[in-house]
Amino acid sequence: MIAMFRAVLYTQWKWSRLIVMLGTVAAFAIPLLSLQGAARGDRGALQAQELLRSVQSWGTLYPLLAAALGLLIAITTWAPDHRGRHIHALTLPVPRWQYVLLRFSAGFVLLAAPIAAVLLGAALATATATLPPGLQSYPIALAFRFALAVFVAYAVFFAVSAGTARTAGIILGVIAALVLVQVIASIANLDLDLVSVTQSLLVLGPGPLAVFTGRWMLIDV
Amino acid sequence: MLYCTNTLEREPSVFHGIDPRSAIPLYVQVAERVRLAIANGTLSSAAPLPSVRQLAAELRINPATVTQAYRDLEEQGFVEIRHGSGTFVRELAPGRRARERSQQAVTLVRRLLADARRSGVSMAELQRALETELGVKVT
Amino acid sequence: MTHAIQLERLHYRVGKAFEIKDLDLHVPAGSIYGFLGPNGSGKTTTIRLILGLLRPLDGRITVLGDVMPEQHARVLGRVGYVPEQPHLDATLTVQELIDFQAAFYPRWDHGRAAELRGGFELDREQLFGRLSKGQKAKLMILLALSQGAELLVLDEPTDGLDPVVRRDILSALLTYVSERGATIFISSHLVHELERVCDWVAVMDNGRLITESPMEKLKHGTKRLVVTGAPREIANPPFRMLSRESANGAGETWVVSDWESGMTSYIESLGGTVRDVIDLDLEDGFVELLRSFRKVGP
Numbered sequence: 001m002i003a004m005f006r007a008v009l010y011t012q013w014k015w016s017r018l019i020v021m022l023g024t025v026a027a028f029a030i031p032l033l034s035l036q037g038a039a040r041g042d043r044g045a046l047q048a049q050e051l052l053r054s055v056q057s058w059g060t061l062y063p064l065l066a067a068a069l070g071l072l073i074a075i076t077t078w079a080p081d082h083r084g085r086h087i088h089a090l091t092l093p094v095p096r097w098q099y100v101l102l103r104f105s106a107g108f109v110l111l112a113a114p115i116a117a118v119l120l121g122a123a124l125a126t127a128t129a130t131l132p133p134g135l136q137s138y139p140i141a142l143a144f145r146f147a148l149a150v151f152v153a154y155a156v157f158f159a160v161s162a163g164t165a166r167t168a169g170i171i172l173g174v175i176a177a178l179v180l181v182q183v184i185a186s187i188a189n190l191d192l193d194l195v196s197v198t199q200s201l202l203v204l205g206p207g208p209l210a211v212f213t214g215r216w217m218l219i220d221v
Numbered sequence: 222m223l224y225c226t227n228t229l230e231r232e233p234s235v236f237h238g239i240d241p242r243s244a245i246p247l248y249v250q251v252a253e254r255v256r257l258a259i260a261n262g263t264l265s266s267a268a269p270l271p272s273v274r275q276l277a278a279e280l281r282i283n284p285a286t287v288t289q290a291y292r293d294l295e296e297q298g299f300v301e302i303r304h305g306s307g308t309f310v311r312e313l314a315p316g317r318r319a320r321e322r323s324q325q326a327v328t329l330v331r332r333l334l335a336d337a338r339r340s341g342v343s344m345a346e347l348q349r350a351l352e353t354e355l356g357v358k359v360t
Numbered sequence: 361m362t363h364a365i366q367l368e369r370l371h372y373r374v375g376k377a378f379e380i381k382d383l384d385l386h387v388p389a390g391s392i393y394g395f396l397g398p399n400g401s402g403k404t405t406t407i408r409l410i411l412g413l414l415r416p417l418d419g420r421i422t423v424l425g426d427v428m429p430e431q432h433a434r435v436l437g438r439v440g441y442v443p444e445q446p447h448l449d450a451t452l453t454v455q456e457l458i459d460f461q462a463a464f465y466p467r468w469d470h471g472r473a474a475e476l477r478g479g480f481e482l483d484r485e486q487l488f489g490r491l492s493k494g495q496k497a498k499l500m501i502l503l504a505l506s507q508g509a510e511l512l513v514l515d516e517p518t519d520g521l522d523p524v525v526r527r528d529i530l531s532a533l534l535t536y537v538s539e540r541g542a543t544i545f546i547s548s549h550l551v552h553e554l555e556r557v558c559d560w561v562a563v564m565d566n567g568r569l570i571t572e573s574p575m576e577k578l579k580h581g582t583k584r585l586v587v588t589g590a591p592r593e594i595a596n597p598p599f600r601m602l603s604r605e606s607a608n609g610a611g612e613t614w615v616v617s618d619w620e621s622g623m624t625s626y627i628e629s630l631g632g633t634v635r636d637v638i639d640l641d642l643e644d645g646f647v648e649l650l651r652s653f654r655k656v657g658p
Contacts, residue, residue: 004463010460011456014452014456080449087443088447090411091436093433093437093438094433094464
């Protein structure tokens, strides 16, 4: 089982190393860049406001990066099997759930690198910065939230791309149908906002996607 | 022993022209080739035959076919299968090689006759052709 | 376990166009079993059913004593499979693919893998996508033979390859069989190749089995006869009449299967004369069987 995992992990690394490396660099850089110029000790309350605004605008990059990493790694996880019509995977002498688990965990293990990079970058950024009075840094909380977001994005896209082209087609079809209904509704001047309905269903509720929303603050009061 | 195996390999003529499409089963053909090689002296007493594995891979035939051929040869007293070391040509009684050659001659003539009949050549025509080829009058 | 593969009353359907119906196959353990049939006859689908890649609608599949597809993980560890199209990832190298397979098969034979890689002259650093068709086929054979399989399932393994590569692959397979005593189930439409190596043959057409028989029996039992003076109707002959045509002037030409030499006297007892009994090779026999099957059914 360990040998199998090593083998699967190796192929996953070979397929996605570029994405993982770029993602790791970005994950390390974002917290550092977000606190750029915060190292000065002569900041008053006004500058604190400014700093928070800057941190908040940089903060939108974390969920974007998490979603992008989850999507790209999930795609590389299944792309070669899809191309080979799964014949190779299906003829391996392991139960199918076990193979799926191997692939899933290999991808997630690689995602540990950018998660660690966020933690490291955030810790480094806050350690070298002198914060205005009244502000606190939350590097561990931020990294934890990033890890959670990466996991959710990866799991969702993994499940989507693990299916056949048909499953992916159905999902795209549903999205297209929503858009179409929305367009027709707007032409007919109906008071129907499907986008915000879907959004509130998926994101704002207590669903797992809620992790992407809200403010991602490395520095906060 | 290694040397002898090599001579066999260098002389593929022993098994040359084995015909899987023929109605004669392949194991019969293989055994026939070995008998012929023994009869004409290509394979001398105590010479080893190629291993089943070797011959099957070389002729690209089923190993079971080779095994069957070797077993038949052993039953007919031409070879000895020593388990673990291989298959070897046996010491033959005097006259056995000659008898085997004349047996082979009979087989060849029968095939010739069957072919002639099929292609509509009469016996008289066949005999005349034989006499011309051999330069001898057959009575 | 006397049969490496056993299919009983197998039923499978894709859409409305293609159906495998009432398929029975018995592959004796230790045999080299040729699976013949024209393109589209259902050979690949049958192989996928055997390997548990597809689930039958009805019937029973037993492979190496275990039931498929339920016990596929157990069975597949003992089965080497070479698919019709090589399906491995193009971005991995020869050595990486070997290592990947090795991790999944507990009985992986590293010595054999190294030996075959040398014998097949495969460069370990070469990407799979850069290999020639023949090299890909060789690598697939290497992977199947190194896993220590008891059963090899080969779907057209030498189709479209040049004679030298075909020769190398067949030799490697036969060496493996003589060392390991494994069973080989090989589908092909290269009849002459199967004629050399197989001791059993099955012929399939349009999702149905036409015949399953030991090679010698099939070859010996299929003859072309030249017959004169036989009655028009023959009820329940001891052989199977595949075709019957009147030859120009010289009586009739029959193609029969299940023929035995003593049966000339049966035809004589009906008032006919057998002028000639002509042997058919496997290809002729195969073509005649197909022709008769398509005319009248099994």
